[in-house]
Structure formats: structure tokens, C-alpha cells
Amino acid sequence: MSEPGRPPASEQNHPKPGGRGARFSAAMDEAAAALNASVKFDRRLLRDDVRGSQAHARMLAAVGLISKEDAEAIVAGLDRVAQEFAEGGRPMDPALEDVHMNVESRLIELIGDPGRRLHTARSRNDQVATDMRLYALAAASEMVAGLDRTRVVLCRRAREHAATLLPGYTHLQRAQAVTLGHHLLAYAEMLGRDRGRFLDAAQRAAECPLGSGALAATSLPIKREMTASALGFRAPTRNSLDAVSDRDFCAELAFACALLGVHLSRLGEELVLWSSSEFGFVRLGEGYCSGSSLMPQKRNPDIAELLRAKSGRLLGDLVALLTVCKGLALAYNKDLQETQEPFYDAIDTTRASLAVLPGLLAGLEFNPERMKEAARDPALGATDLAEHLVREGVPFRRAHEIVGHLVRHAERLGVLLSEVPEAELAGIAPELHPTCLQTLNPSRAVAARTVIGGPAPAQVMHEVERLTAELRGLGFEV
Numbered sequence: 001m002s003e004p005g006r007p008p009a010s011e012q013n014h015p016k017p018g019g020r021g022a023r024f025s026a027a028m029d030e031a032a033a034a035l036n037a038s039v040k041f042d043r044r045l046l047r048d049d050v051r052g053s054q055a056h057a058r059m060l061a062a063v064g065l066i067s068k069e070d071a072e073a074i075v076a077g078l079d080r081v082a083q084e085f086a087e088g089g090r091p092m093d094p095a096l097e098d099v100h101m102n103v104e105s106r107l108i109e110l111i112g113d114p115g116r117r118l119h120t121a122r123s124r125n126d127q128v129a130t131d132m133r134l135y136a137l138a139a140a141s142e143m144v145a146g147l148d149r150t151r152v153v154l155c156r157r158a159r160e161h162a163a164t165l166l167p168g169y170t171h172l173q174r175a176q177a178v179t180l181g182h183h184l185l186a187y188a189e190m191l192g193r194d195r196g197r198f199l200d201a202a203q204r205a206a207e208c209p210l211g212s213g214a215l216a217a218t219s220l221p222i223k224r225e226m227t228a229s230a231l232g233f234r235a236p237t238r239n240s241l242d243a244v245s246d247r248d249f250c251a252e253l254a255f256a257c258a259l260l261g262v263h264l265s266r267l268g269e270e271l272v273l274w275s276s277s278e279f280g281f282v283r284l285g286e287g288y289c290s291g292s293s294l295m296p297q298k299r300n301p302d303i304a305e306l307l308r309a310k311s312g313r314l315l316g317d318l319v320a321l322l323t324v325c326k327g328l329a330l331a332y333n334k335d336l337q338e339t340q341e342p343f344y345d346a347i348d349t350t351r352a353s354l355a356v357l358p359g360l361l362a363g364l365e366f367n368p369e370r371m372k373e374a375a376r377d378p379a380l381g382a383t384d385l386a387e388h389l390v391r392e393g394v395p396f397r398r399a400h401e402i403v404g405h406l407v408r409h410a411e412r413l414g415v416l417l418s419e420v421p422e423a424e425l426a427g428i429a430p431e432l433h434p435t436c437l438q439t440l441n442p443s444r445a446v447a448a449r450t451v452i453g454g455p456a457p458a459q460v461m462h463e464v465e466r467l468t469a470e471l472r473g474l475g476f477e478v
């Protein structure tokens with residue numbers, strides 16, 4: 001028999017679903033509870049939640065808010081809770097709303113009273129913000145590692161193809177000859193910047209919200225630097241209202257993922273194009289193609305297509321996340337729970353794309369013959385010819401005009417640019433000497449573009465060496 005106004009003993013022991021405590025007499029409406037519950041997706045914060053709570057308990061003991069014995073019981077109990085939920089397959093209870101309540105409730109079930117002291121000087125608001133930052137930091141270093149593994153392969157393949165000629169394109173029209181190594185290193189540059197974005201975002205995420213409470217911190221004498229450093233954060237956050245209510249660190253990571261996704265979509269698109277019969281520049285390794293259920297001859301670049309498509313989803317994640325945060329009055333609002341799924345989706349999607357890249361790139365069978373053939377048209381050397389004239393003292397605009405005349409003349413004759421009879425050159429422009437047509441040779445033209453950032457084989461090798469040194473410095477074999 002329970003006294004009127006007092007909950008039955010079983011309910012006194014555990015936090016009520018949703019942290020409702022003694023304030024409510026009725027349970028939440030079922031559909032409302034289903035909408036409110038986050039445990040489906042925030043259970044992935046389990047490890048970070050437990051780590052955060054253990055650091056918090058140790059700090060509470062260090063400042064004398066709980067006893068050493070209680071802290072030890074909490075830390076050991078939390079280990080067990082983590083193990084039960086993770087490996088033991090103990091299901092989390094959606095009625096307990098989220099991972100935080102599930103962990104705390106189970107802890108109290110297991111260890112009793114000391115467990116009831118854990119939530120001292122803490123709220124789920126600073127707790128979830130801390131968990132998500134820990135999660136974000138781990139995700140960022142994972143993405144960096146994935147990017148580095150990809151850059152290693154790009155670097156190797158660029159070395160292999162430092163001198164392989166192919167057309168460079170603008171507007172998808174053949175423009176000027178370049179080298180495959182140079183083309184591959186373009187992606188290494190993009191991914192290098194993506195790497196920087198993850199590191200940069202991580203640096204700002206590395207502040208610890210614990211101690212911010214629900215929104216207004218606490219009057220209890222906690223030591224915020226202690227939990228911050230125990231969890232590997234650079235420092236505690238500097239404003240409790242901000243710390244519990246901003247998810248900019250998630251948005252920054254989601255943006256880094258989205259932009260990486262856009263870069264990978266370009267690579268995916270080129271692999272789709274290049275592996276078509278029309279281009280024939282590359283064959284994708286068998287492990288990275290699908291067949292057709294109808295057409296036995298097909299070798300479809302599904303993986304490259306998906307790399308291209310995932311960018312759409314990543315952009316969607318970023319927009320969803322930012323839209324949720326928009327217009328939220330300080331401080332915590334439940335809307336913030338809605339940032340979690342797009343954030344996790346961005347991480348999962350990026351992880352899956354990065355996982356496939358090193359193998360995909362290593363297995364590409366390039367067709368240097370086809371590329372060279374496509375780069376053979378002397379018209380691709382028109383710019384190089386104009387630059388040759390500049391070197392002989394002709395103003396660039398005049399040189400451009402001269403080569404324009406030469407191109408039209410060749411078209412009228414129905415011959416290649418290099419096949420205009422030497423005898424007719426002086427008639428087109430007195431500046432055109434017979435030997436100048438030699439600059440139309442694509443390998444010669446490319447080899448001359450040795451400026452920093454240029455496609456000449458020598459310059460590609462220079463960049464390959466630079467990247468190799470960087471990657472070796474990071475501990476990779478290149």
C-alpha cells in the first residue's frame with residue numbers, strides 16, 4: 001500500500017521516464033512519447049555518455065560533493081551498464097526517452113543510492129552537448145584518417161602516371177593537354193583541404209560543456225577544468241547558455257562532410273564518364289562494378305555513381321541541421337535533439353564513401369593509349385603556340401589573333417593544325433616561322449608548363465614528392 005501523494009516504492013528508485021520526477025502523476029501520451037524519444041538514434045552516444053559520467057563522478061568526489069566510495073561505485077557501475085547495453089544486447093527502453101536516462105536508470109538499478117548522486121551539478125542539456133562533442137571529435141579524426149588513406153593512393157597513382165598525357169577539359173571540351181598525375185593530384189589537393197576542415201572544426205569542438213547545467217551552470221563548487229581535461233577537451237566552454245544550446249560544431253562537421261561529398265561527386269562523375277566506351281580512359285576494378293540483370297555485357301560503375309549521388313544526401317543533412325538550429329531562442333530547446341540524426345547520417349555516409357575510395361582508386365586500370373590518342377589533336381596546342389610567339393616578342397593579344405587565323409586556315413584546308421603547309425605560314429602571319437609548329441606536339445607542350453601548380457611531368461613529380469613527405473610524416477607508407 002502506498003501513501004497518498006507518494007509514488008510506489010518501485011518508482012522512487014529510478015528516474016521517471018523523461019526525467020519527469022515527482023512533478024507529474026500521469027505518464028506521457030503514447031504517441032507523444034514516441035515522438036519525444038531519441039533512444040533509437042542517440043544510443044550511439046552510449047560510450048561517450050558513460051565516459052562523460054565517469055569523469056563527472058570522479059570530479060564530484062575530488063571536490064567533496066560525493067564520497068570516493070560512491071564515485072568508485074558509480075564508475076564501476078557505469079562500466080557494467082555500458083557493457084550490458086553494448087555487448088550484452090540489453091535493449092534500451094524508449095519509455096526512458098534517451099540514452100542518458102537509460103544509463104542513469106540502469107545504474108541506479110544496479111548500485112542503488114550512489115547512483116542517485118551522479119546527476120549532481122549536471123543536466124541532460126550539458127550532458128548531451130558533451131556527448132555529442134566527444135562523438136564529433138572521434139568522428140573528425142576518423143574522417144581525417146580515411147582522407148589520408150585515400151591521399152596515399154592518389155599520391156602513388158600520380159607518381160605512376162606523372163607523364164601520362166590526356167586532354168584537360170573546360171566545358172567538357174578538350175582544351176589543353178595535361179598529365180594524368182596532375183589530374184589525380186587535383187583531387188589530392190581537394191581532399192587535403194577537406195582534411196584541414198575536419199581538423200579545424202575539431203579544434204573548435206574541443207571545449208567541454210559539462211558544468212553548464214540546464215542553462216545557468218550551478219552553485220555547487222565543481223571543477224570544470226578537471227572534467228574538461230579528463231575527457232581530452234582543450235578547455236571548458238566559456239558561456240553556459242551558449243554551451244547547452246549551440247550545435248555549430250555539428251554543422252561544421254556536416255559542412256566538411258558535404259563539401260567532401262561534393263568533391264567525391266566530381267571524382268565519381270569523372271569515373272563514370274571515363275569508364276564509358278565513348279571515353280574509354282579507365283576500367284574500374286571488378287570489385288567496384290556491378291553487372292546488369294538483363295544485359296550480360298554490362299559493367300556498370302555503380303560505386304562511382306553512388307559516390308556522385310551521396311553528395312545530395314550530405315547536402316540535405318547539412319541543410320536539415322542548420323534549419324533546425326535557425327531561430328532558436330537561448331538556451332536549450334528540444335529542437336536540438338533533431339540535429340542528431342542528420343549529423344550521424346553525414347558521418348555514416350562519409351565514412352562509407354571514404355571506406356571504398358582507397359581500393360577503388362588502387363584498382364583503376366587506366367588506358368594511357370586512349371588518353372594519349374585523345375590528347376593528340378594539335379589544336380590542343382594552340383595556346384602553347386601563342387605562348388611560343390610571346391616568347392619571341394609578339395604581344396599576347398596579337399599572338400592569340402595569329403593562332404586564330406592559323407586555326408581557321410587549317411579548318412578551311414580540312415587539315416590538322418600541325419599540317420598547314422610550311423610554305424603558307426608566312427602568308428597567314430609573318431611572325432609564323434616553320435619551326436613554331438613543333439610546339440603543337442602535346443608532350444612537348446605539357447613538359448614546358450613547369451610553373452608551380454603546372455602539369456609538366458617534372459612539376460607533378462615535385463608535388464608527388466612533397467605529398468609523399470607529408471604523408472610519411474603522418475606515418476604512412478607511400
Ligand code: ARG
Nearest residue numbers: 038098124125128334336337
Ligand atoms: N535527448 C535530448 C537531446 O538530444 C537530451 C537532452 C534533453 N533535455 C531536456 N531538457 N529535455 O537534446
